[in-house]
Amino acid sequence: MKPAPFRMYAPHTVAQAVATLAALEAEGQHAKVLAGGQSLVPVLAMRLAEPGHLVDINGVAGLDAIDVSSAGVRVGALVRHAELLRHAEANRVQPLLSQALNLVAHATIRNRGTTVGSLAHADPSGEMTAVLVLTGGSVTAVSVRGEREIPAAEFFVGPLESSLAADELALSAFFPAAPAGAGTAFVEMARRHGDYALSGVGAVVIPGPSRDEGAPTISVSCGFLSVSETPLVLDLSDAWAAGEDSVMAVVRAAIDPQDDIHASADYRRHITGILAVRAIREALARVREEQAA
Amino acid sequence: MGQRYFGEPIRRTEDIRLTTGQGHYLDDIGAGQPVLEAAFLRSPHANARIRSIDIADALDVEGVRAIYLYEDLAGPVAEPLPVLIPHPALTAPRTPYALAKDRVHHVGQAVAMVVAENRYLAEDAAERIVVDYEVLPAVASLDMARAAERHAHDDVPDNISAHLLQTVGDLDAGFAKATHTLEFDLHVERSASTPLEGKGVYAKWDADDSSLRVYSSTQASTSVRAAIAAKLEIPLLKVEVIAPDVGGGFGVKIAHPWPEEIMVPFAAIRLGQPVKWAEDRREHFISASHERGQDHHVRVGFDDNGVVTALDVLFYHDNGAFTPYGIINPIITSTQLLGPYKPGAYRVDFYSMYTNTVQVTPYRGAGRPQGVFVMERTMDKIAQALGRDRAEVRAANFIQPDEFPYDQGLIFQDGRPLIYDSGNYPHQLTMLKDMIGWDSMGERRADAASRGKLLGVGMACYVEGTGVGPYEGAHVHIQTDGTVDVATGLTSQGQGHQTMLAQITADELGVPFEKIRVVTGDTRRFGYAVGTFASRTAVMSGSAVALAARAAKAKALRVAANALECNENDLEIVDGVVQMKGAPDTKIDLGTVAVLSNPLRYAFDKAAQAATQFQGVDDFDKPPVAEDDEPGLEGKDYYSPPRSTFASGMHAAVVEIDPETFDIHIDKYYVVHDCGRLVNPMIVAGQVHGGVAQGIGGALYEKMEYDEDGQLQNASFMDFLMPYVTEIPQKELGQLELGHQETPSPLNPIGVKGAGEAGVIPVSALIASAIEDAVGFPVDSMPISPNDLYRLHERFAAGELPHVERYAASPSAATRARRGAATRTKKSADTSS
Structure with missing residues (x-):
């Protein structure tokens, strides 16, 4: 469990970092960006990947900012999960951040692992990938060619595969603010506390204007993890209006979970329906708490 | 005997050291010194024949010092590892070679050993070794073993290593008497000990002394010593094996000798330089032991x-x-x-x-x-x-x-x-x-x-x-400063043996708990032991320590009685002082008694100086050390239940x-x-x-x-x-x-x-x-x-x-x-x- 030889680069500026990445790309070299290292380092130690070059961005200035505005939360590439988790202002604007971050691994991993790094890793069982897609967020990437903003829906292209180019650095992620009056919740089920979820669901519910004089219309959307190749978001407004059984049926039909040693696809499909209902109920309860307050 | 410590929830003396990073584990041995490190190439196949192994490319890696294959072994080390506990019902015992000979039987079996300047280089080289395997169908479960269509070992066609039938009483009569019967199947899966510290071995050959010192993260240091001596053909007394702090065992480290426990000393002797191997987690999963299935x-x-x-x-x-x-x-x-x-x-x-x-x-x-x-x-x-x-x-x-x-x-x-x-x-x-x-x-x-x-x-x-059983032994040595050294051969993996054995010694001797030092699992201190398993330390070493302490105490009272010119039955030991029962002013420090027990009394310390005031009764017709006596204040005994x-x-x-x-x-x-x-x-x-x-x-x-x-x-x-x-x-x-x-x-x-x-x-x-x-x-x-x-x-x-x-x-x-x-x-x- 010792990594194969690699060359290490320690740029101090974004310009140096992307220049290094560009030069390595031009030489046809395999390079990886090292931030928190919580996914990359074990992969290297087990020699499951043997990149010849690591570009360590931990010394790059200006990548550790959390910028909060009424529009949302921008998270720099070196912001650790733990910092974002305890950022009260960010979590007031978008409560899904802390609701999901609480379920990201363990405190020691959150202290080191970065939120943007976990997005770039593009693991469909990652909580923050689901949150980025559910909130309609984006990733800003930079290379020697300049900056570009990649919407979440286009960022994740497959399991462990993002649309970042080999010479691009994920500079920051943007999580839009929760809509006014919205309630959010994030629930998941894991074998042990902090493990990758067998299934997880984030929910955003927005009470709308009254339809007729009866019940108000409610917009319901859910983001899912561990049950599809890329993070999945479903609009469940109509299903919810038709009842919880309907939500479960729609969810179970839409997802595509896989068997693994921890759970069968059947079981994942079963619990994902239940978790979706529970997430929606919890988000609605938050709406009512808000309204009561 | 007073009961001041036995039965008390005394805080573990080990804990401050072990919980503040002061423990000294296998991988800490030799840190900062030029120690070679080993990595093992392990079989990627569950069942295969080895056609050939090519190490040429691996030898080119800079910093590689040696690569060993089975063909480099000769004599006892080239024989299969021992069956520790034979049984008449075990009709087809099988054990591996230290390095696979021409056949591998599970994923993870050691095939080649690489020794290099560090573990990174050793792993780089191991990756370059080319083994040509003829892969055979694997027996991957109990069901497959019972079906016996595939064979885990070529010469065990039914896959059965042992069959044992035991009966007590008349089963037929018992069923005849029953008014109800039930029949059903039950199943338990495999798990493993998974101590947080894996196995590990460090070996250092002293060419001047032709002696070998080995540290192993083991539950049985005395037996590892005997195995190394036999396999490498070194006189037993020229081999020392020490279990340092061990980060958990839970059974897996009672098995021995592991291939690495033989091969690391083998390489250290060959290369004339200390060699270390610390098992990594993946190795532990695929090459240690499992249980329960x-x-x-x-x-x-x-x-x-x-x-x-x-x-x-x-x-x-x-x-x-x-x-x-x-x-x-x-x-x-x-x-x-x-x-x-x-x-x-x-x-x-x-x-x-x-x-x-x-x-x-x-x-x-x-x-x-x-x-x-x-x-x-x-x-x-x-x-x-x-x-x-x-x-x-x-x-x-x-x-x-x-x-x-x-x-x-x-x-x-x-x-x-x-x-x-x-x-x-x-x-x-x-x-x-x-x-x-x-x-x-x-x-x-x-x-x-x-x-x-x-x-x-x-x-x-x-x-x-x-x-x-069969036994454990202990040695209790009262020093001239009144402290007490206790040694037992079985090992510790964090259970609190130092504390528990000191409690027993303190009460048996009448000495303050703080004055007692306990050493376990060091063959330099105690040569005969069985090991730590089967929930046996308190029973076996605890009893042996009690018996050894009683022996030391008996001698202390005898020597003190001689010095105080009284009957030893009138003496007791309280807080490290031998005193007259009912007249505690007539007393002598236990350390002073230790000085008196040795006729050679150079006044190196205060205890020796104090001892000169006690002349005792000398009979000039007798030798200074009586025929059936020994100098020093020690007790050694064994407990065999x-x-x-x-x-x-x-x-x-x-x-x-x-x-x-x-x-x-x-x-x-x-x-x-x-x-x-x-x-x-x-x-x-x-x-x-x-x-x-x-x-x-x-x-x-x-x-x-x-x-x-x-x-x-x-x-x-x-x-x-x-x-x-x-x-x-x-x-x-x-x-x-x-x-x-x-x-x-x-x-x-x-x-x-x-x-x-x-x-x-x-x-x-x-x-x-x-x-x-x-x-x-x-x-x-x-x-x-x-x-x-x-x-x-x-x-x-x-x-x-x-x-x-x-x-x-x-x-x-x-x-x-x-x-x-x-x-x-x-x-x-x-x-x-």
Whole structure:
């Protein structure tokens, strides 16, 4: 469990970092960006990947900012999960951040692992990938060619595969603010506390204007993890209006979970329906708490 | 003898050091010095022939010092590793070579050893070794082993290493007497010890002295020493083996010698430079040991009261690819299965089977968890069949307090009769039932139901043979400064032996606890030892230390009596001072006595100067050291028991099941434990709690996932789910209650029984019982995950599984049980009159 030889680069500026990445790309070299290292380092130690070059961005200035505005939360590439988790202002604007971050691994991993790094890793069982897609967020990437903003829906292209180019650095992620009056919740089920979820669901519910004089219309959307190749978001407004059984049926039909040693696809499909209902109920309860307050 | 320390919850003297990073573990040895490091190339195939190995490219890696293959070995080191515990029933024992000869039998078997300037370079080179394998079909499970279409070893066509049939009583008569019979299958999966520190070896050859010093993260340093001496043909006294701080063992480190324990010293001698190998986690998963995998078929006959008249068990034990530890595990399963019960007749028939998987050797509990799972599930099924309370059926089958010593009529793991020395099972059960509120669970069930949860409660009982022989020894050495050095040859892996053994010594000698230093597992200090396993340290080394301390004390009193010109029977030792009973002003420091015990008295220190005032009575016709005496104040003794001593325990748990997701939560856990007298109740509580944690791992989380090619799919702590602290009931949060009953062992001088393995043993049995109680359908295979429970529920809903009813104790039944106990008491009274 010792990594194969690699060359290490320690740029101090974004310009140096992307220049290094560009030069390595031009030489046809395999390079990886090292931030928190919580996914990359074990992969290297087990020699499951043997990149010849690591570009360590931990010394790059200006990548550790959390910028909060009424529009949302921008998270720099070196912001650790733990910092974002305890950022009260960010979590007031978008409560899904802390609701999901609480379920990201363990405190020691959150202290080191970065939120943007976990997005770039593009693991469909990652909580923050689901949150980025559910909130309609984006990733800003930079290379020697300049900056570009990649919407979440286009960022994740497959399991462990993002649309970042080999010479691009994920500079920051943007999580839009929760809509006014919205309630959010994030629930998941894991074998042990902090493990990758067998299934997880984030929910955003927005009470709308009254339809007729009866019940108000409610917009319901859910983001899912561990049950599809890329993070999945479903609009469940109509299903919810038709009842919880309907939500479960729609969810179970839409997802595509896989068997693994921890759970069968059947079981994942079963619990994902239940978790979706529970997430929606919890988000609605938050709406009512808000309204009561 | 005063009892100032024995029985007290004294804080562990080890802990400050071990919890503040001051421990010195295997990988710390030689740190900062030029030490070569080894990496092993291991087989990627479960079953294959080796056609050729090409190391040319690997030798080109800069910093590589040597690469060893089987062909580099000659003499004893080229022979297969030893079968430590042969048995007549083990007709086809197989062990590996230190490096694979021409055949590999499991993924992870060592094929080549690379020694380089550091581990990184060694792994770079290992990756460049090219092995041409002829891959053979693998025997990847017990089912495949039994089918015998594939062969784990070419020359064992039925894959059977051992077959043993044991019978007690008349089975046919027992079934004839039965008014009910049941027949069913039970299954327990593989797990492993998984200590947080893997194995590791450091070896340093001293060419000037032609001697070898080896550090190994082992549970048996004296035996590792003997193995190295024999394999490398070095005189025993030229080999020292030391177990440094060891980060957990749990059984896996009792197996020895590991290939690495031979090859690392081999390389150190060849290269004339210290060599180290520290096992990494993946290596530990695929090349150490596993345990637990067994399939059982049970037939049981019983009467209307649930009393078992005949028990017939057939089981298959997965011993993996090799049998270095013989058939200890299935023997323990087959004998300890009986627990606190006395079936009318018992037949147990087992087959130990080869598979192309990691070898199986004892893991904490060592075959007992499977046996207890089988017996306790049987008790639950009897209760179910009769519509009776589960505790009631157990009580009906207990050995009674007046029946000890109780001979089960079988031969135990130590080759001696399975005779229980002492116990009180009915009282233990009463304690447990009171602790839980067993007969009044209604309110808690209703509360759980109001939260949408299903509540279940389960219990399990076990008897554990502990403190197996043949012996342990100890040396107690009183120094001239009044401090005391204690050495015992068995090893420590963090259990608190230094504290516990110092407590015993302090009381025996009458010396303050703080003045005692304890060393374990260092062959320089004590050469004869067996090792740390089978919950034997307190029983074996504890007793040996007590006996050695008594010997040292006897000499101290004799020497002091001579100096004080009095009778030694009039003396006592209090707080490290020998004094006249009733006249404490007549006294002499124990350190001074130590000076007096040695006729050569150079006044190096104050104690020696003080000693000059005591002239004693000298007889100039006698030599300064009498014929049957020795200089110095030492005691050395061995404890060798006639047979094992039998601890017992009864555990229960309350679980909550989410009826939608089938998530399983342990709400509360209860233990009533009996390990005789407690040397240190805090250490015992820690041992039991830790055991329960590992038991919960085995019940709900841990499983070795082999695919059909014999590849281990979860060889990491990410996918092998050892429970975190978040999955374990916490005593501090009121989630775990621990009660003690003390029935002293009559077999040893301090009345103790072992406690190290206890916690782990019954957990799978009672968690299965509790889950079954909650969900209402049978749970016959462990571990069980939410996914498994969901699948069982699907089958139950489809009518494929029976409904399990819940039966409470009936007042009339309780009366019957009491009357039954009275009858038995009367009977034995009649016999004795």
